[in-house]
Amino acid sequence: KQEVTQIPAALSVPEGENLVLNCSFTDSAIYNLQWFRQDPGKGLTSLLLIQSSQREQTSGRLNASLDKSSGRSTLYIAASQPGDSATYLCAVADTGFQKLVFGTGTRLLVSP
């Protein structure tokens, strides 16, 4: 059974810092990995999708990498801003399945 872990559970940084969020998964036979952002009381916003054949994806100040063999993904946020404050969720889709298995998230607070 696939299990997804995110470290740290919470992170507080001053504005302007570069930061890394970590995601690990137990079964490397994944189809893709998706990073989401969740704001309090709101829905999930898709940030980046990495297919299993890819090593990384970039969108603006966000860069996500994938190392299938070691069961790890990282989300790099450059020059953090207070508006980046949210919970970040990592989710994997196993090969042969379409459902996503989510981690418990990293709660990020960026202070001005």
Next chain:
Amino acid sequence: GAGVSQSPRYKVTKRGQDVALRCDPISGHVSLYWYRQALGQGPEFLTYFNYEAQQDKSGLPNDRFSAERPEGSISTLTIQRTEQRDSAMYRCASSWTSGRLVYEQFFGPGTRLTVL
């Protein structure tokens, strides 16, 4: 275009009542997913459809939970004889699927269910 919509956004019901939660996916999306999210946790898979066919319902907790998507578009998740432990955020997502290729899932705002 319009995103995934869900209704109602909030539902308060008494224990023992049946509830129906509705999801309207992004137009043209083949796949539709239901998840449930407890406070402080990531969403957990319940079931999903490709077109009108329910492909996987392994995440439904018990037989009080059922889902349908009769015309391959709007879906309804029904919970019969609700219990307090059913209280959670219920989220719907949709994605485009082509053959064996699965694309990113887009989520709706969710329905907050509270069972008193």
